[in-house]
Amino acid sequence: MRTLALLLCVAAAHATVVNYEGYKVVRVTPEDISDATWVHKLVKHLDLPVWKEAKQVGHSTDIMVAPHQASSFLDRLKRKSIKHHIMIDDVQKIINEQKADQRTDAKRFDHTAYHDLDSMYNILETAASENSDLMTVSDLGSPTYENNQQKIVKISSGGDDTRPVVWIDCGIHAREWVSPAVCQYIMDQLTSLYGKDTRTTSLLDSHDFIFVPSVNPDGYRYTWNGDRIWRKNRVPYGFCYGTDCNRNFDSDFGGPGTSDSSCSDIYHGPSAFSEIETQNLRDEVNNLADRMKVFLTLHSYSQLWMTPYGYTHSLPANYDDQYAVAEAGVAALEAVHGTQFDFGNIADTIYLAAGGSSDWAYDTAGVQYAFALELRDTGYYGFLLPADQIIPCGEETWAGIMAAVEAI
Template sequence: MLWRVALLVLAALSLAAGEPQRFDGHRVYRVTPKNKHHVQFLNALAGKYHNDILFWKDARVVNRTADIMVSPEMQNNFLEALEKKGMKSSVYVEDVQKLIDAERPAKQSRASFGWDDYYTVDEIYAWLDSLAASYPSVVTTVVGGSSYEGREIRGVKISYGTGNPAVVIEGGIHAREWISAASVTWFINEILTSTDASVRSIVESFDFYIFPSTNPDGYEYTWTDNRMWRKTRKPYLLCVGADPNRNWDFHWAEEGASSISCSETYAGSEAFSEVETKTLSEFLTGLGSDLQVYLSFHSYSQLLMYPYGLSNVVADNAAELQQMVEKSAQALASRYGTQYTVGSIVNAIYAAAGSSIDWAMGQLGLRYAFVWELRDTGRYGFLLPADQIIPTSEETFDSILSILEDVQAALRSKKQLH
């Protein structure tokens, strides 16, 4: 017990000194639960030792892998516990801190904003402001909401004409998923600068509302204190933060979410308990019938999915959405060969109630809502090296164009029918 007290004291001193928490010797184990008791056991273990055992990829479905980060002090106990349950594991990441240290380039150049490195929320926001100055007839800065710590959820509106259907692009709702925010900024740049005629014909037919960081408090915290932080920063009784992608008011907390505040998937004290989700939902509602498409970006696992994350609710246009994601995944793979799994959320990954895209479809009535889990499949996990930002963004944008092309065709067909 003394070693745990000592570690907590060291962690507190480190944070007090302004140094981010370190993850030296933390390993990520890949485990495949073979029955529901295994699933329950892994979740109970993570709940009991939440400071030492952290899911990178949740244990929710039998025979589907879970990735679990374990502190050096807990590793022997963790492996012994698995062995007693007849569960096997493999080491997927040997040392998390080494991945953190290698995530960004050795020489960080901040002369101009780019995509060979990751950027803080303030740097991203400053770049968004610069776009409004550089493209005054096309780009408008917008505020989609606010955060618990008083930050704005800032984004841009990109519009090339009047009467276009609107697309919302949401990034960074889970704080530690840096590639999400980085890719979303790349998409902005590509929409503005691409000279490809086929790209221009699609992007100029839509209005875009794009938010690179919809959980700015959490994202900032991953830079200053804890690279592995996922949630918001609102304090609760025992722990801090809720999962903002389990907090939306559509079948809130029914399945795939936790009622325990220390859990990574804590759904919050009630639907829209987090100011980030509440204010963003109000902004989205204010777009009215113009809003036709919602695109959300996460990492990792290489998945492309559509609603719902519920075992008892199926989208009425599920067959159409399935065709769209299959075509989109082919477009994504055509550039670098990256393979994505596609399907509804509940079928492709697991049940997860209270997500933004489920709310967009179920509450706002959108027919086109999609979520990407970007690179990779676990070698780097949330710590994707910065030299993969551009290729990840390029291939993902190919898949976005495929989706928007299909939406464009569907909307035209609907208009002709009327």
């Protein structure tokens, strides 16, 4: 049983706040297969959480190291002459610094801060009441294990539910706060600029936009009151908590890049669609599949725009078309602030990962353009992106999405 996972599970069971004082995030870059294998074994032996996997030899991996492990870990890397440097010297220090940029009582769109689940939902309800001709907010399927509700937002200027659908979901991984923040930014742009901006008006007169602003509300709430670095949902399995919902879809379920250990951050769950969160998404996507033009799921971090597949290096039948749309999106995104994204299929662009939502949307729901985006940054802050980057991240992401929709 993994030591860190057990400690976090004990903390979770007693609802205590997990403290990351002195924890470091180290970027390690093995340059050959021998060193990469050695690093992998060391990470497994020391039970170290990996923030970002290396997609191939010669690429970097970001690893979080506890204070009592740091000296030994860094010394071993030095003795093996493996390239490395510290990206974050004290994880808790950044968490503490960003507390001033968190809101629990906002009722209108505010992109200068992160919002907890209740505040996020209050903002959406207020926006819907102020834009009742465009925006509706409703519950998505059944409540989650901890009785939190996924919400679904529809932004439409009419069309009798016949228009092509642009699907955007956010926050499937709890700690990736910038994802739901960007969802809120895009919703604000659509509602506030309709009838004022020609491009926005044209998009909304020809498409319906569907948002799930927090796919994983249980996990997101827990990142505010328990463990800021929590990834999964909050369903207990044995001694440990949570399934990685983005390993729980029926797309090569249990395949590469997943784990059958409930203590793992990439635990796939006991069966495909075992989780209420993924069941709700499955049902809604299937309901809309015949008119869904594009499926987008927003993550962080790494700055990537990815097509299927994650579970295999094989390419989808329409890969050239998906690649061209991704290329258009990335070019428009970069034009806003110069932020550079890599793009391509998931397995080659980031790593092998089975059970993902975008693969399932393409393979099973039949959505011909299904993309997973990894937003800012490349690791300087990682999952702890400061709130002052929400607006620029939202600006560039929305520019990229608009260009992608127009390119299809």
